[in-house]
Amino acid sequence: MSKGKNRVIKIVQILEWRQIVICVLFCIALIALIQLNLSELLTLGRENVYRNCQNNYLVASREIGDFLRVADESIEFSSQRIEEMLAGGSSAQEILAFMTRESGNLNSRIAGPTTGVYGYIDGVYLDGTGWEPSEGYVPTSRPWYIGAVEAGGEVTHVPPFMNFQTGSTTITVCKVLSDGVDVVAMDLPTDRLQALVNGIADQDMFYSSGGDSPYSLTQIFVLDSMGVVIAHTDTSQIGKNYAASNDPVLRDIAVQALQNDETLFRAEGDGDMIYCGGKLDGKWCIISGMEYSKVMSRIARDIFISAVVSILGIIGMNSVMVRLAIRRYLSETDRLTGISNRSGEEKVSRLLTTGQGGLFLLIDVDKFKRINDTYGHDASDKALIAVANALKTTFGKKNYIMRLGGDEFAAYVPNVFDEAAAEPIVNRLFDAIGAIPVGDKGERRLTISVGAAFYQNGDDFSFSTLYKRADKCTYESKKVAGNCVTYYKSEPVLEFQTPALDRIPS
DSSP states (O other): OHHHHHHHHHHHHHHHHHHHHHHHHHHHHHHHHHHHHHHHHHHHHHHHHHHHHHHHHHHHHHHHHHHHHHHHHHHHHHHHHHHHHHHTTOOHHHHHHHHHHHHHHHHHHTTSOOOOEEEEETTEEEETTOOOOOTTOOGGGSHHHHHHHHHTTSOEEEEEEEOTTTSSEEEEEEEEOTTSSOEEEEEEOHHHHHHHHHHHHGGGEEEOTTSSOEEESEEEEEEOTTSBEEEESSGGGTTOBGGGOSSHHHHHHHHHHHHOOSSOEEEEEGGGEEEEEEEETTTEEEEEEEEHHHHHHHHHHHHHHHHHHTTTTHHHHHHHHHHHHHHHHHHHBOTTTSSBOTHHHHHHHHHHHTTOOEEEEEEEETTHHHHHHHHOHHHHHHHHHHHHHHHHHHHOSSSEEEEEETTEEEEEEETOOSHHHHHHHHHHHHHHHHTOEESTTOOEEOOEEEEEEEEOTTOOOOHHHHHHHHHHHHHHHTTSSSSEEEEEESEEEEEEEOOOOSOOOO
8 A cells, every 4th residue: 555655646746747847838938928929019119109109290280280370371361451451541440440350250260269369550559359458568578579570571479478468378470561560460379279289198098007097108299489388298398498408308309300301200318208290381390209118118017917817828818819800900901001901891881881971082093003114113102101191191090091902092081971071171182192202302293083972871872882983983083184083963073173283294
């Protein structure tokens, strides 16, 4: 019995050692799997963070640019009209009446309350809202007047200063008239500009371990032409001059943004901060930043916790699921441009079956074969990538864009049901496409032919029918030189076209 007992003990010991060996091998394999995933994550993470910064910059440029453009156009109109009234001998009361009317129109054009149109005209302060300045108010000593005179007839934006009328900080858009003395101005609501910045940063919101303290890993800030912070996700930074900052990183970023002639730049600072930004209409700079190390540590921590919790096998299952997700992503993604391939048609088709109507655009790059024959495959590939980026910029994340093959693209915009709503979208697309250079020196510009068809909420036909309608319209658009869109109306009707500028020779 003693021998038998010893044999049993020996067998148990062998099994225990085997179990230990298996556990050690499993742990080694697990560690190797984690290291492999982390290695891939670290390799791709920096570029992913940069692309996220770039996307935030593009979104901010579009939204803030639209906000400022309306203000610039309003002050240009008011200045021109007041110049005409002065030349025609209009009285101060007549000019004030015009300012009053224009002030009433501003709130409908600017997304937020304004203080209306005001200015220093023919030696008198006039205010379209009827505001009466306090005793001792000297218009010619105010920042808006000094800034306009220094700009010498160009529309300028004065950095934030204390507004006597509202008692809060404001940004002023102003312009000196041709006499070099009279100035017309209007104030922009800084809270609206700040809301635009915060809204973009909030899209990258994270939560603390407690789940109740959201925070963003994204920085977005706006600098004026002198490097002064006009808006920032960290409101304590507003009003600081980054170009003269004691912080070398902020100073270098500001100097690079102000001096860079490119529309887009990339920089890296201390703490693995990645920045992406550029100039807006040659005046202000918009910069988006994200701290790479915090993003990666957050992701790495989550991966590690998941690995520990799943040590008995879930990691293997997770690995399979990741591979399946990657395969699915690759099967649904165009390898060259990074946007959806024809699988996007299935997504749109599913939307139609749920009754979610909208605008379907079929987009064909004009004379693309000539680009390939003239400049080579690399140039044609770059052109296709640029077209895809133009679609991303135009339609954003909430809509559906896809490359159907070759030089054919498509987009679906839900809840757009008529030409009036579609026209500004198509115009933005034309502008983005028109900015794409072709050739070694950018001597050519792309143009596209677009077919547009609508699916109303009450319609009941297939995606195939919608596609055929847009395709028929695209065929009509290709008959016209330059950017052109044709809308489907039982028979295609040409609605918009731009002249053919810098076209590839036919």
